Amino acid sequence: MAQLYPLKFEPVLKSRPWGGNNLSLRFGKTAGENEKTGESWEISGLEGDESVIANGFLAGNNITEIIEVYMGDVLGERVYDVFGDEFPLLVKLIDAAETLSVQVHPGNEMAARLHNAYGKTEMWYIIEAKPDSKIYCGFMKGVKKEHYLEAVEHGTLHKILNEVPVKKDDLFFIPAGMVHAIGEGVVLAEIQQSSDVTYRIYDWNRPDAYGISRELHTELAAEAIKFDIDGGKVDYPDPGKNRTIQLVRSPYFVTSLLNFDTFVTKNYNLLDSFVILLCTEGKYRIHWENGSDNVAAGETILIPATAGEIVLEPLPGACLLEIYMNNGKATE
Numbered sequence: 001m002a003q004l005y006p007l008k009f010e011p012v013l014k015s016r017p018w019g020g021n022n023l024s025l026r027f028g029k030t031a032g033e034n035e036k037t038g039e040s041w042e043i044s045g046l047e048g049d050e051s052v053i054a055n056g057f058l059a060g061n062n063i064t065e066i067i068e069v070y071m072g073d074v075l076g077e078r079v080y081d082v083f084g085d086e087f088p089l090l091v092k093l094i095d096a097a098e099t100l101s102v103q104v105h106p107g108n109e110m111a112a113r114l115h116n117a118y119g120k121t122e123m124w125y126i127i128e129a130k131p132d133s134k135i136y137c138g139f140m141k142g143v144k145k146e147h148y149l150e151a152v153e154h155g156t157l158h159k160i161l162n163e164v165p166v167k168k169d170d171l172f173f174i175p176a177g178m179v180h181a182i183g184e185g186v187v188l189a190e191i192q193q194s195s196d197v198t199y200r201i202y203d204w205n206r207p208d209a210y211g212i213s214r215e216l217h218t219e220l221a222a223e224a225i226k227f228d229i230d231g232g233k234v235d236y237p238d239p240g241k242n243r244t245i246q247l248v249r250s251p252y253f254v255t256s257l258l259n260f261d262t263f264v265t266k267n268y269n270l271l272d273s274f275v276i277l278l279c280t281e282g283k284y285r286i287h288w289e290n291g292s293d294n295v296a297a298g299e300t301i302l303i304p305a306t307a308g309e310i311v312l313e314p315l316p317g318a319c320l321l322e323i324y325m326n327n328g329k330a331t332e
Helices: 022-027 063-070 077-083 108-115 145-154 218-224
Strands: 007-010 012-020 037-043 089-096 102-104 122-129 134-139 161-165 171-174 180-182 186-193 199-202 244-249 254-260 264-267 275-288 291-296 300-303 309-324
Touching: 012 022, 012 089, 022 037, 022 089, 022 122, 022 186, 037 300, 089 275, 102 218, 108 218, 122 244, 122 254, 122 275, 134 171, 145 218, 171 244, 186 309, 199 218
Parallel strands: none
Antiparallel strands: 007 300, 012 037, 037 089, 089 186, 102 180, 102 199, 122 171, 122 186, 134 161, 134 180, 244 254, 254 309, 264 309, 275 291, 275 300, 275 309
16 A cells, blocks of 8 residues: 555635635635635545545545545544544634624534534634734633523623633634634634534624524523633743644644744654644645655645654744644654
8 A cells, every 4th residue: 555645635615704805815715706715624524525635646535535545544543443434623724804603512422412423622823813803712700601591682692701802823722612702803723623513602693694693502502501611712832933832732632833944853653643734824845755745824734643754844934733633742
């Protein structure tokens, strides 16, 4: 069987009523003429939206097809033992030209029971934000379920949300059960469990393109919400240059940050996991045993678990999110 290599994918682009043109302007991604591109699904294994490989001899195959053939060589043996042919993460770029609805995602138990799906814990890394942009995560201190139900009944949910000013490079961890919304003027990278189950609670009293209010899921949300849950904005040390710092370690994924302007060598063999490199800024060239490829801002690479050593060459520099499953530690 031919040796695996770092894989690029065609993005799955999603038009959204709150989307804009930042993904097109920054990264050359557009869902179509006159469309508001809200999301670019960089790597997805969700049925109907499977990412298709764009480079090398596997080009044209989707991610599920290559996992079916290469199994643990792609995912890592321990990851494959748990998830089988399902790719366990969903990685997106999001452009919120308008504020998104306030929503919540169920945990694993509720999602499995009601939707035959995984729960949805996620994190956000802010790529761009307007000076007055905000993130909404969780409730104000002291809010209980009875306050929430009263606010839903009276259409005043926004008055009890925890509102956080946001700027470039900020980091947010949003566990399943935490209410949240992305504010206007924010471009971010989202790493999450492979799930698309969302309960919309409040949509700022706005109609859709046809003058109809979008569906709300208040009863399901009331069951899913966890009050006083830990999460929200995460502080991390200044990474400086040419060193990898861990941002988030959760039961579902580990995400680190690397900002580099010199050659970096990585060997992920001890992880027993695939690794995703999402380039948020700059440009670099990735080298492996039998090849190399250029990677620009907005592009995402999947490094199979058995790919071996890689070398990152700055052109002249780049900022990366490094994402893998929680099985071990990366080495440099």
